[in-house]
Amino acid sequence: MWKFKTRSSTRSKNRAIEPQVVVTLAQQRTSLISVIGEVNTPLRFAVPATGAGDRVLDAITRAGGIKGQGYSTWVMLERGGRRATVPFENLVMNAANNIYIQPGDRIYVYQEQQKFIVFGASGAEGTLGSQGEFNFDAWRINLAEGVAKASGLQDARADAANVFLYRREPKEVAKLLGADVSGFAGDLVPVIFQINLSDPGGYFLATRTQMRNGDVIFISNSQSYQLSKFFNFVTTVTQATTGVTSTIIGVPTASAAVHGNTVATPVTGTAGTTVIPVTTATP
Known part of the structure; x- marks a missing residue:
């Protein structure tokens, strides 16, 4: 079989046969992480496409930490069109909730009392x-x-x-x-x-x-208080009834006075019945 050697192959002999090229990516917007809301320094920062190895608390730390009290702070993570919210306490007290962040994540921190x-x-x-x-x-x-x-x-x-x-x-x-x-x-x-x-x-x-x-x-x-409420209700009704009776008794008296009649003082009879004698004035 015939073998041919080109001029270029002869020149490259004894040189590096595995050249390396380094490419640096200046910015990739799809790999940005956003931290907004009740943090001291809201920001967006870039991470490698494979992730920076940071967790949610690390991202909040990059943003200067939370503004308010931890017990009233909530953290919402948006990823791929889905959202999940946990109290800030859960991130601190339970390491399993402090998950790794991924490119494109959005972290929103807000205050809401339980x-x-x-x-x-x-x-x-x-x-x-x-x-x-x-x-x-x-x-x-x-x-x-x-x-x-x-x-x-x-x-x-x-x-x-x-x-x-x-x-x-x-x-x-x-x-x-x-x-x-x-x-x-x-x-x-x-x-x-x-x-x-x-x-x-x-x-x-x-x-x-x-x-x-x-x-x-x-x-x-308590049952005793409920019974007391009932008796108070009965007393209120009785007082209201007494007030209505007094008003009704006063109607004939006022009517007689308007028509120029002499009205005597009401007297209570022996049977306990109130009697109102009315005398007609001489014209």
């Missing part, structure tokens, strides 16, 4: 109660602390044996609690927990029950 609502016989004695919406003002609080934020239970009004906690639980949890979830179409099921604070063991249970954002606490009235 809140709960209290109804019923709560508040200081002699007041209408401390019903309303309350902030956590902490990363987490328990049920006992939630009741304390509403100034506790009113001694003369509250039924300590009937304190209720309303919340929504996942269907799996509701099933474990023995609830029938067949009538609920969603993933969450409304569940009511009852705690007896008249039992010392109930206080330990309340300290172990963690409050969640959107929970509702209801403190029911």
